[in-house]
Amino acid sequence: MNTSSKQSPNINPHVSVDCVIFGFDDDKLKVLLIEQAHPNKETHRLALPGDLVFENEGLDEAAARVLNELTRLKGIFLRQFHAFGNPDRVSNDKDKEWLETYRTDPNARVITIAYFSLVKMEEYNPGTGSFAAASNWVDIHDVPELAFDHNQILDKALEALREEINHNRIGLDLLPKKFTLSQLQRLYEVILDRPLDKRNFRKSIKKMHHIKALDERQTGVNHKPAQLYKFVQVKKIALNFSLLHLFQE
Amino acid sequence: MNTSSKQSPNINPHVSVDCVIFGFDDDKLKVLLIEQAHPNKETHRLALPGDLVFENEGLDEAAARVLNELTRLKGIFLRQFHAFGNPDRVSNDKDKEWLETYRTDPNARVITIAYFSLVKMEEYNPGTGSFAAASNWVDIHDVPELAFDHNQILDKALEALREEINHNRIGLDLLPKKFTLSQLQRLYEVILDRPLDKRNFRKSIKKMHHIKALDERQTGVNHKPAQLYKFVQVKKIALNFSLLHLFQE
DNA sequence: GTTAGTTATTGTATAAAATACACTTCTTTA
C-alpha cells in the first residue's frame, strides 16, 4: 500500500481539500461545481472544486489556492467545517477511472478537509468570464449525483452554513459593500428557506452593531429607492445579538 | 520530501487523529493527557492521546482505536471538531526529537483530525487501574505546555464543547443513568464556568423533553434525598428547547 | 428524640425579547 513513491515530491498524496462555495443571487442559493476533466464521456461528472495539498502548505492556504486554480475565485473567506476520511470514499467505478487517469498515485487513500463559503453570485458569474470555463452554479435543490462523496460533503456544508448564519457569522462578502435591508433579508430567507417578517427583521437588524446605515440611497430602480447599509468591523464589543430564535422550530 | 518508503505499509504517515477527552467529576472539568514515551528526561512531556491512522481505517474508527490503545477508554462517543494542518505544527525541538525517536518517517508532514468527548470521570479514573499507566486527568485551568500544537487543539476543543452543550447535544454518558438535577446543574456550571440559578435551571429542565423524572430517589446521602432523573431518547419531535440564552453575554 | 447540618424543592413578580399584524410614503414610468 506504500504507493507514494511515484508522487510528485511536493504533493501530499493523502490529503486533499474540497470547497463548497455557495452563491447567493438575490433569489436562490446555488453551489459552485466544476466539470471534471474527463478521459471519456462516461466519466464526465460534476464535482466540488478540490485537489491535493502541497507538502509545505497549510490547509486553509491549500483551500484558497485550489479554489483559485479551479475557479479563479480569490480572496474568499473559507471556513473549514469537516474532514472526510472513510476508506471507501472512492467506491464508484467512474471515480476510480478518473483517479487512474489523473492522479500519479491513484490508489492512495485520501482524506479531504472540506471548506465552505457563501459568496455574492453576481460578482462571480461564469458568464462574466472571470471563471475557468468549466465552473457552474447549480441550484441547491437541483444538484445531480456528484463525483466521490461530494453529495455527502455538500449536505454537511449546508448544515454548517445554517449554523453559521445562526451564529451571525455570515461572511461579509455575501452582499454588495452597500446593500439594502431587503437584500439582507432575502439572504437570510434563502439560507433559512422560509419567509421572515419585514418589520421584525428590521428591528433585529437595528440591534446588530456591525450593520450601519449610510447616508445614501439606491439608484436606478423604478420604485422608492431604499436606504443603503454597510457592514462595519466590530472590535472589542462582543456581538450580543443573534438571530438564534429564527432556528428554534 | 518523499519519505514514506520507510513507513510501515499499513500506516498513513500523513494523517493522525488526536482526542481531547474532557472529564467531569461533579466539581471540575479536566482533560485527559498522556505522558509521551521519552527518550530522555528533557523530552518528557504531556500530550493529547493521538496517533497516525491506518490506511484502511476511517477517521472516526481511528480515533476510537487510538484512544483505546493509549488510555483503555472504550465506547466513548467522539465528535470530530477540526483538522489541524499547519506545516509548522511541529516546530519545537523537543517535538522533533520525539518524532525522530518514535516515528519511522519523522519528517513527514502530518495533518491531524481532532476529536473531543466529555465523559464521567469516576468511571475512567486512572486510580481504578482501568487506564494505561501514563494517563492523567488534568484540571482545565492547570494544563501545562503540551507537545506539538496540542494547547491550540485543546483551546479549540473547549470552544467546540461549549457549542455542543449550547445546542443541547451533551453526551448522555456524562452522568449516571439516574442522576439528580443538582448533578446536571453542576455539569452545566462546570462547562460554562459560571453559576446558574437553581430555580431557573429547573424550570429550563422541565421543558427538555429528553429528561424525565423517575419514581425513585437518591439513597445513601446524609441529607434530603433528591429525585432521580434519566435521559430518554427523543424520536421525531425536534428538540425545541435549548439553553442558548445561557451563552449570550 | 431533639437539634444541627445539609441539600432538595418550590413560585412569583419583573424585565426583556419575540411575534403577529397593515397601512402610508416615495420614486419611476406610462
Place this chain on the structure above:
DNA sequence: TAAAGAAGTGTATTTTATACAATAACTAAC
C-alpha cells in the same frame, strides 16, 4: 397625474429570561 412597486414604520400580545428566599426532608451527633 395616475398606477405600479417596493420601502418604510409602530403597537399590542405573548413568550421567555431573570432575580430572588423560605420551607421540607433526611442524616448524624448528641
